[in-house]
Amino acid sequence: MDREFGDFQTPLLLVDAVLKCLKSSGKQWSRVIEPTCGRGNFIEGLLKLAQPPGEIQGIEIQDAHADLACGVAKKSVRTRVVIQRANLFDLHLQRDVQWSGNGPLLVVGNPPWVTNAELGSLESNNLPAKTNIKGLRGLEARLGKSNFDIAEYIWLKLIRELASEQPTIALLCKTSVARNVLQFVFEAGLPIHDAFIRKIDAKKWFGAAVDACLFCVEVGPGKPTYTATVYDDLFTHEPASITGIVGRQLVTDVLAYQRVASVDGISPVTWRQGLKHDAASIMELTYDNHGNLHNKSGEIIVIEPDYIYPLLKSSDLFNALNMDRHRAIIVPQTRLGENTRVLKQTAPRLWSYLTAHIDTFSQRKSSIYQGQLPFTIFGIGEYSFALYKVGISGLHKTPRFRVIGPIDGLPVMLDDTCYFIACNSAEQAAFLTALLNDPLCLELIQSIAFLDAKRPITKKLLQRIDLRVLYSRVNRQAHFLRVRSELERLGVRADLQEVEAGTIERFLDEYSPESQHGEQAQYTMDALFPDNLDVLHSTAL
Ligand SMILES: C[S@@+](CC[C@H](N)C(=O)[O-])C[C@H]1O[C@@H](n2cnc3c(N)ncnc32)[C@H](O)[C@@H]1O
Numbered sequence: 001m002d003r004e005f006g007d008f009q010t011p012l013l014l015v016d017a018v019l020k021c022l023k024s025s026g027k028q029w030s031r032v033i034e035p036t037c038g039r040g041n042f043i044e045g046l047l048k049l050a051q052p053p054g055e056i057q058g059i060e061i062q063d064a065h066a067d068l069a070c071g072v073a074k075k076s077v078r079t080r081v082v083i084q085r086a087n088l089f090d091l092h093l094q095r096d097v098q099w100s101g102n103g104p105l106l107v108v109g110n111p112p113w114v115t116n117a118e119l120g121s122l123e124s125n126n127l128p129a130k131t132n133i134k135g136l137r138g139l140e141a142r143l144g145k146s147n148f149d150i151a152e153y154i155w156l157k158l159i160r161e162l163a164s165e166q167p168t169i170a171l172l173c174k175t176s177v178a179r180n181v182l183q184f185v186f187e188a189g190l191p192i193h194d195a196f197i198r199k200i201d202a203k204k205w206f207g208a209a210v211d212a213c214l215f216c217v218e219v220g221p222g223k224p225t226y227t228a229t230v231y232d233d234l235f236t237h238e239p240a241s242i243t244g245i246v247g248r249q250l251v252t253d254v255l256a257y258q259r260v261a262s263v264d265g266i267s268p269v270t271w272r273q274g275l276k277h278d279a280a281s282i283m284e285l286t287y288d289n290h291g292n293l294h295n296k297s298g299e300i301i302v303i304e305p306d307y308i309y310p311l312l313k314s315s316d317l318f319n320a321l322n323m324d325r326h327r328a329i330i331v332p333q334t335r336l337g338e339n340t341r342v343l344k345q346t347a348p349r350l351w352s353y354l355t356a357h358i359d360t361f362s363q364r365k366s367s368i369y370q371g372q373l374p375f376t377i378f379g380i381g382e383y384s385f386a387l388y389k390v391g392i393s394g395l396h397k398t399p400r401f402r403v404i405g406p407i408d409g410l411p412v413m414l415d416d417t418c419y420f421i422a423c424n425s426a427e428q429a430a431f432l433t434a435l436l437n438d439p440l441c442l443e444l445i446q447s448i449a450f451l452d453a454k455r456p457i458t459k460k461l462l463q464r465i466d467l468r469v470l471y472s473r474v475n476r477q478a479h480f481l482r483v484r485s486e487l488e489r490l491g492v493r494a495d496l497q498e499v500e501a502g503t504i505e506r507f508l509d510e511y512s513p514e515s516q517h518g519e520q521a522q523y524t525m526d527a528l529f530p531d532n533l534d535v536l537h538s539t540a541l
Contacts, residue, residue: 004124005062006112006150008206009038010172015045018108018214021198021234022170023049029168030103033057035088035154036111040069046108047076053106057097058083061126088154089128093161105167107158111151113174113208119150128153149174155181159190159219166220172200175452178215178228179243179250185217186226186245192217195228197243211452227254249448249464257447260440263473264448265466268508269421269432271459273394274414275329276378278364282357283377284311284415285328293328304347307331310407314393314417317402329413330354332375335382340373378416385411386422388429388490390436394419394458397451401436403429405490417455419462426492428507432467434482435504438474441465471504 010018019042030053034042037058046052056079060066066085073081080100084091091097112126119126127150151173158169178197185192195217202212214234227244242254249264251257257264277283281296285308288294293301293308311329315321332340332350343351354361354375361375369376389404395417404412405426414420423429435441444465449456471479480496487494 002062003114004119004122004126006114007038007062007065008110008113008208009065010041010110011205012041012045014172014200014205015041016048017234018042018170018172019045019049021214022106022108022168022216024235027168028104029106030054030101031057031099032106032108033059033093033097034109035059035093035107035158036061036109037069037083038062038065038110040065040072040083042109043069043081044072047072047079047081052076052079054078054101054103055080055099056082057099059086059088059091059097061085061087087126088157089126093158094164105162105165107162107167107169108171110172111154113206114150116148116150126150128157148180149177151177152180152184156184156188156190159185159192159217160188163191163219166218168216168218170214170216172212173215174202175199175211175213175215176450178213179450181215181217182226182228182244183250186248189224190219191221191224192219193222193225194218195225195244196231197228198231198234200234251448252450253447256443260444260447263440263444263466263470264464265469267463267465268467270383271419271421271462272381272383273379273459274391274416274418274420275331275380275384276416278366278369279357279360282354282360283330285330287325287328301353303330303350303353307347307350309410310412311415312391312404312412312418313415314395317391317404317414317418318393318396318398318400320400320402323402323404325407329415331377331380331384331413333377333380334385336378336380337373337376338380340375343375383422384413386424387411388423388426389414389420390423390429390433391418391420392436392457392462393417394455397456399442399445399449399457401433403433403486403489405429405492419457419459426487426490427494430483430486430490430492430494431504431507433486434479435467435471435474436465437482438470438479440473441470467508468504 028051032046032053032055034056037043037060040058043056043058046056058069058073058081060069060083063085066083069083073083114126116127151171155169155171155177175197182195195215198214200212200214202208202210206212215228227242229239230241230243231238232240241252243252244250244254246254246257246261285293285295285301295301307330308328309331310325311327312323313327316323330350332343332354343354358374368378387406389412390401391404391414392399392401404420406412421432423432445457445461448464449461484496
């Protein structure tokens with residue numbers, strides 16, 4: 001398989017199932033195009049139908065595959081089949097595909113499963129020229145900073161170039177691709193309706209550990225709708241949910257969302273992401289039974305203690321495990337861009353440890369480290385040193401907020417798989433943790449988070465929780481009880497009446513100065529440090 005071409009040929013059994021699923025709509029298509037047809041498995045499936053289409057066009061970039069597809073085409077008796085050996089991105093699908101008839105058009109197939117980040121690492125340019133997609137709001141905005149699948153490009157190309165033909169487009173793709181397409185198509189105001197997502201077992205069919213589906217949209221006039229009915233498999237009649245755009249945002253479960261939509265707004269506090277260093281083998285340490293610190297290769301680390309902080313990772317937060325002194329992290333900077341070279345004088349043992357492992361730092365792949373000071377880390381600021389925090393794992397499907405207090409008097413650091421709010425006091429942390437764990441808030445998260453994503457909880461999502469509205473809607477008694485147990489967890493005695501009397505306004509007011517203080521740094525961080533860190537560690541599928 002050639003990774004550059006995202007090459008996963010669709011097994012014939014799956015082809016048959018997809019075509020049967022599409023046929024169940026009662027529609028008939030006299031023309032079918034397969035934009036990246038590979039060895040022609042879909043063409044073979046189409047030719048086997050009781051009523052095959054009159055014309056089929058296939059496009060394929062790899063000669064060996066195109067040869068096999070031509071072999072399939074030759075077997076056709078009644079259907080005109082044309083295979084073009086071409087790069088799809090060099091063609092205009094309206095102009096460069098010649099049909100002999102003009103009946104209803106179906107676009108079917110399975111576009112490449114590869115991301116732009118992976119193409120980058122393979123030094124491949126199996127991408128359209130950027131100019132081709134100029135003018136597409138939203139996608140353009142994403143281009144410079146985020147990761148995307150080549151299939152997303154292909155979807156948009158098909159919808160735009162074939163819009164006048166009013167086709168049905170039904171392609172196998174990652175479920176995340178289907179969602180992104182809904183978002184982009186909405187942003188670009190393209191005319192789609194009657195979309196559905198039918199999940200398929202990508203592990204079984206392609207050996208790929210990813211959520212995938214048959215995504216089908218109708219392109220054409222009338223009122224566009226930017227939602228898709230989601231089904232658990234290709235044939236069930238019972239929808240599992242409706243996903244799509246509400247307002248301007250993509251929502252996982254439109255009906256569940258409607259119950260909690262009032263809490264969806266703008267967070268009055270700033271969520272932060274934990275420390276990013278991409279050098280875990282050197283920076284992350286564990287304690288042995290004698291209290292010695294080791295790095296991942298078992299070296300005992302003896303450095304200036306001022307640079308060592310307790311560390312929690314997403315699994316610790318999710319399972320509420322190891323919330324005591326267990327792991328530690330080296331924190332060489334107190335703010336973004338702080339000069340690390342001074343460590344040579346101020347912390348010579350740390351400096352010599354880090355320089356002894358300079359290779360690990362110079363091998364950090366992400367471009368955010370290029371041109372930075374030695375041993376630079378990201379996600380660091382005044383907020384990292386807050387003694388109390390509310391944290392959540394970004395990687396787990398079930399949202400669980402955890403109150404975090406100091407360990408041995410030191411602020412706890414989180415890694416970049418976690419998000420947190422820095423708090424000014426134990427009471428504030430307990431209050432906010434209890435508030436965020438309210439069923440209303442958890443329901444909001446479940447209705448907007450895409451649980452099949454590698455990182456279901458993101459900063460962007462958390463930033464949508466309007467804590468003021470949330471507090472106005474929670475059951476105060478239940479909240480009060482949760483505050484009490486969070487304070488107990490922290491081992492803090494507090495006058496609970498005082499905590500409740502404080503109300504959210506006081507906590508939010510207390511929070512504001514820190515929040516404003518960090519704004520500029522945060523802006524830089526957001527630019528450098530996109531929410532979806534998958535962009536930095538991306539692999540195909
Ligand atoms: C996921 S495979 C699917 C193949 C076939 N559609 C199927 O379902 O069996 C993707 C196919 O896209 C082809 N491909 C990748 N980039 C292409 C491009 N720029 N133009 C045309 N075909 C391309 C690959 O060679 C591969 O055959």
